[in-house]
Amino acid sequence: MPAFVDTAKITVKSGKGGNGAVAFHREKYVAAGGPDGGDGGRGGDVILQVDPHMSTLMDFRYKRKYVAGNGMDGTGKRCSGKDGEDMVIKVPLGTVVRDAQSGQIIADMSNTEPFVLCRGGNGGWGNKHFATPTRQVPNFAKAGLPGQEREVILELKLLADVGLVGFPNVGKSTLLSVVSKARPKIADYHFTTLFPNLGVVYVDEGVSFVMADIPGIIEGASDGAGLGHDFLRHIDRCRLLIHIVDVSGREGRDPVEDFEAINTELEQYSPELAQRPMLVAGNKADIAEDRSLLEKLKVHVEAKGLTFFELSAATHQGVDALMRHAAGLLAQLPPITVYEPNYVPAPPELDTSGDVTIEKVDDVWMVDGPWLQRLMSNVNFNDIESRNWFDRVLRESGLFQRMEDMGVQDGDTVCLYNLEFEYQK
Template sequence: MATSFIDKARITVQAGNGGNGVVAFHREKYVAAGGPDGGDGGRGGSIILVVDDNMSTLMDFRYKRKYVASNGMDGQGARKSGRDGQNLTIKVPRGTLVRDAETNEIIKDMSGSEPFVLCKGGRGGWGNMHFATPTRQVPRFAKAGLPGEFHDVVLELKLLADVGLIGFPNVGKSTLLSVVSKAQPKIANYHFTTLFPNLGVVWVDEGVSFVMADIPGIIEGASEGAGLGHDFLRHIDRCRLLVHVVDVSGSEGRDPVADFDAINEELKHYSVNLAERPQIVCANKVDIMENPENLERLRQHVETLGYSLYEISAAAYQGTRELVKKVAEALSVLPPVTVYEPEYVPKTPAVDASAPLDIQRADNGTWIVEGPWLQRLMANVNFADYESRMWFDRALRESGLFQQMEEMGIQDGDTVSMYDFEFEYQR
């Protein structure tokens, strides 16, 4: 059905978390003090985008909006690493722009065939075998795995076509596409027959062909959301050449010059670059033309503006072959289809010790301390091990947390609560 064409979707993607490193010691008969042999956690699965040329819309994302890759497994004893999480592959149509949902900046233009890693899986944590030193031979702590990357993105499909057919509804764009290519768009004698873009490959000669897109009819006010044109103007953003189809038959009582100017005005309102795109003007339905004066007025008008005018009747196959050759000739000297450069710069998560912590004193006198980097730090600490606790204490002092709390009035013996860990403060 026509309503199945979806060219914009917002999704949430979450890469897998890394597995935790493990605290373990070598156990073997007749081997005393075998030493630490805790393995590392596995890497979390990544979110990978790939182009699928069998897809033509973003319909698959209409109902499923969240995509989560699997986590890495925790490490094991005997220096065994945890299994890596499985990558999650998401297929998108060629020509899909991936934008950051918050800033609308372009992350990636999926016009090529190379896979793109949208979210990287978290690294696995180190097992305790990495922390053995001559002075610390029995480390009873390991590192937690890092969280995978998370992103809200907007997928926006911009068709990869060399030529875009533009013009008012019912001027013969779909008929022209069906005549010059093997595309089979819906054709009927009423407005807005075309409800979604159609693509067709036009063969010209041996080794010479191009892709043509039939864009749903644009009307006055389309750039502001009127009609269907606003939804699909984005699909001619990449087109190297525009073929402007104008009905000169007079069968609907329209003025072809006014129609031509109105469409170009809408292009200008939508995008100045699009309005300046090369155009070839087609005077269609000349075989049923009621007033030849309409054709001459249009010819004089467009030639004054520097455009070429071709007389055709798509339905009667009149002038279409000559038009195709002219389009191919024009494309041969135009630059290739636009590929958008990334604009998005990844933001570094605020998990370093310079980020401020939330410090509050409860009614019972307990000091409550919370913050992202503190939570990450605590995930790496084995509070049952003395050396690990001392490392934690040193990290807090070096961050300036204790000095800040002393300036706020903390006293020896006061209780400090950090998530699920409590201790008495001592200078």
């Protein structure tokens, strides 16, 4: 039996942009061809894509690092370098992506739309960009910017409308096999089910829903006991819970105590989950040795305002009524939860004490430095807050003061990699 893996930590890195080229057009009988160095190619992105055929995160158990391709350098004749190859990572439907450090949600892969997790670095400009009437032979180009790197946690939360909960061996897998085409392993011993199973329940033409059989929860599951703790996350999205309770009395258990024990575990795991709409099914009623146990559970459940069903999944008794009632409730309930991203990237910690080269070439101030590359790759120049942060880092680093000491004037052109701007004091 294949292992079921529903969490994984991976490192992803997008590609570095290629460097711009320094080249000049040379052609017979053309006296002044001019600069024609091409731009570097853009680094490849890291992209998440849902694969409907994947059901676990098993592929990430051994491979933990994913790196996109680097962009190629530009060449002469205004030829741009080839873009780096994207790294496409396939994940199961329902995978939630979190930042490993903060735990914040970056994306919820609950549809087939691809998500760009890390963007590749921009390619550097070739010298063709730097030609002006007063600078006709620019003998310089720009390096490509580095890609992004981050560590993320992938967490699979099943996309199911209905979750079956209850102690081990109460008949959850049997019920799923009866109402859908799912074929979970079924046997008369505890913990037969080792991982969640999904099945589509067809009630009527045009009426269906997805149901998940969650491995048996036991007392202490919310604290890590048993298998249930590992799989409680898979009922987070369920709009409706069906609580299966064994009323046969064959194991000497009290159905009311079992019912309350599971509810306590749900409450301790997530108070919000414990408030989810719930139907209660007293299963194995056909072999009940003491009907008073069933009646006792029914009275207890209905006193809490919950609907109770007498059930025998093995003989199909009461199954149709339970499924139709569930479908009716689902038609009134909100859609399956999709988690909204709440990840706010913290400003990177940059050591601005490193060397920065400042050189005036003709009428342009050229500024280069390793930490400037890292800074540029973390700035969104379409966002005013990001631009303000960029300006603040440059000022606090002392870069602008150095330039003023060297004679930079208002209106002078400053070039930082593939960004040109007019200097203003």
